[in-house]
Amino acid sequence: MTVAASPSPGAPLVDANSHHRGFLRRYIFSTDHKVIGLQFYFSTLIWFFVGGALALAVRWQLAWPWSEMPIVGRMLFAAEGGQISPEFYTMLVTMHATIMIFFVIIPILAGAFGNFLIPLMIGAEDMAFPTLNMFSYWFMWPAFACMTASFFVAGGAASAGWTSYPPLSVLHDAAPGSGPGQTLWLLGVVFIGIASMLGSLNYLTTIIQMRAPGMTMLRLPMTIWGLFITAILQAFALPVLTAASVMQLTDRLLGTGFYLSEAGGQPLLWQHLFWFYSHPAVYIMILPAMGMVSDIISCYARKPLFGYRPMVAAIIAIAGLGFIVWGHHMFMSGMNPAMGTTFMAATILIALPSAVKVFNWLGTLWGGRIEFTSAMLNALAFVSMFIIGGLSGIFMAATTVDIVIHDTYFIVGHLHYVLFGGSTFAVFAGTYHWFPKMFGRQMNEFWGKVHFLLTFLFFNGTFFTMHIIGMGGYPRRVAAATAYAEFARFEPLNVFMTICALGMGFTQLIFAANLFGSLIWGRRADRNPWRANTLEWTAPSPPPHGNFDFQPVAYRGPYEYSSPEVTADFYPQNQPPDAEPATAAAH
Amino acid sequence: MATEDSSGDNAQHVTATGGVGNYIAVFVGLCLLTGMSFLTTSEWWPWRDQPGFTRTFMMAVACAKALLVLLFFMHLKHEAGWKYILTLPACVMAIILAASLVPDVGFRLRSAADRAEPANNTRETTIERGQENASDQAPSDN
């Protein structure tokens, strides 16, 4: 336990929104970046539980095919005697992925943490365009409404996969979910695109123009670098998905034929345009997480980040390469083989900057005085799970290997190692780390560690096993593959994975209880409970409207831990070179 | 980023421009260029039977027009170094995107058979694929 070491106990807590406004303007239609960040956070948390419930339903069907689901089965599928139907199964898979990617990981990293942290970490009072920022959140709601409504229309929600490949997604009669559900899905994606685009333009302008004096680009915390590059990726890649979705909408609603070969179009066109966005989206989902983890590891190892400039260069390299590798999702699509080879080479090159990052994290940990807080444990889980997910990614980057493992559970295992093992652990780490700044209270460390331990074990139990059955050829997106004789031997492993997944799902209730409980009963936090260097820890907890009660100035980089120049083991960015940290931190 | 300008107030940065005469000159240039590309559809265009050249010419004219608008109407001629950072990446990405669609979508009707005998086999292949009309009413490159 490392909390409350700061020498000044409790600067008076300032209400997060002490400016005089009504409840609606203050908490609902707020233009304050912190409130918008928290709105993103709680909205995505709700969707996290919805998406998780869908995943558990998928796991139930895979472990015990066609058996009646306990409790919810009778309510949902009374017609089929409580069973999941094959059509419903494809819908579950589709909507689980859609919700987790578009409504959870991207908005919680870019929307919640991005909104909350960017102005605080660079020393600004708010975003460059607060009203636009509010709209970027409220454009999420039409998307929420479309996705929610799609569950209740005829035929059910979209079931063409989260990739929405034509012709399955374009022809209305192709599948039950290819009716109105698919149209609503596309509308939702267009709205999400608008929301993310508004947000990313705002982030870029803010980071470029509103850094505190002395906060040069190479003094920015890695979190800001991750969010900055993410915003660039979103700005360049999202319009392409929006254009592609508009074309799919017109194909469905007006009768154009861009993706239908009978009309002179080409289904591969969608795949190219879709992955032109959705591969950079993979980095949109991991780069802010990498940035947050870099900050957290350096803080709890009480050591400077190993190789700050190579870390920045690696993030830029990953983003740059990330734009020219989308074809590795299409090796089996009948794509031109010459392009396949190009995409393979570019994809394998990404291992280089990724390895730079991993070794720099390890270098940061090396010889550090590591404090195993909940945040640090989750950050360490991020690093180790990212290594596994990154290594299995190299397998499928090779075209020849991909032919074997394509569309098997190996892919599912890989992507969950990156998205859950990577991004989601980083979200947990970020929550434990910045919760005191968000709400002025500490989360419970004991339950945080219990949550971490159980999640980590169950996570590996669920997803590592997927690599094994994937190498055995077990196909993804099939409702009951164990019915085939050659896959029957995987049934025990499927049961094991489902038990782990259920355990992991219920473990998240601990997290929710800890989160909401700490809001009420958590110990009060002062400005800098973790003795961290970055600017947000010099503001009150929670920061008032306008964030800072003094002019923040950055005198140095954000990773001066255990510096020989000062007696304390941290050296805040805003501390003038001749002052002691206590005065600067508590102000 | 290009320049680290430490001045806090950036509210009034009015870019110098060339004045009304300059705009009129650019306008006349744009009209002339539009006329030139329109001329390619007329009888007097000497390269009517060379669609490749005509199209290259028209795209060059379009690029010249876009450049005129960018430089003078959007004042990029007078801006500082940031203009490259904000315009070039998008243009490069746009070209990469369009170019990467060519092998799979642009050549979607070309099969291995076409490449083996490029001269006379195209039509049969399209008939086999049931894609398009076999009649000669509208050659594909007209």
Place this chain on the structure above:
Amino acid sequence: MDSTASAESIQLRYQPAVPIRNGKLMLWLFLSTEVMFFAALIGTYIVLRFGAAAWPTPTDVHLSEPIGALNTFILICSSVTIVLALESARADSGGRAKAYLFVTLLLGAAFLGIKAYEYQVKFHHGLHVDRARRTIYDQADLEYASGLRAALRSVTADTNADAAALAAATALLEQANNPDADPSALALQAAEFSEVPEAADWRLPIVIPGGHMWTSTYFLLTGLHALHVAAGLLVFVCVLPLRLGTARAGLLENVGLYWHFVDIVWIFLFPLLYLF
């Protein structure tokens, strides 16, 4: 700064990286996203068009190059007027700025009006994207013949039609009813009716190789561009009532940058859609 400082907080100082207003930076970034948006659309058009087995000529689809050139001219004029509006605002003559902006609004509306006229011509000749009301067939095949029969049957059922034209239609229907009839010959005969004034609104199915893809791409590209024009006009309407002095020059500059971008998109669409 554009941000709103609350009463309690002090005015913070910043270190901007580029020497321009936040709004202008944001607008240029937004234009980058728009470049990518139109890159996807125009790229799609180029690959679908040049990869197609057949593509209609402008005459096939009633595309008028002079009208396209006229619209180009109108947009160029509007670009000049809005940049003059900006110059006037910078010189603090709000009345003149307002007049120029109003002219720009009129020119933009004229562009949309001409576009609407062009659409109307296309619809009149049966060029829809809608497959339910489909009249374009990519080839003269049996499917075309059955579509033609259905259309002729409804035409001949209409007793108010001109007698001579009706007789010709009935004759063609009899031919089409023959299962051995050559669909290509039927198509040629049906095409002759488009020259007959009395048959102007019959909407007989037509054979245009590549016609469906042409309508798809043409309406998508021009439609989304027209939406951008319309959005620009909406912004003009919102800006017009303001006092357009030096204080609003920045706003006018942003609006102008967006409008010039819309112009540039059309500069590329005009040769690609009308002249290629």
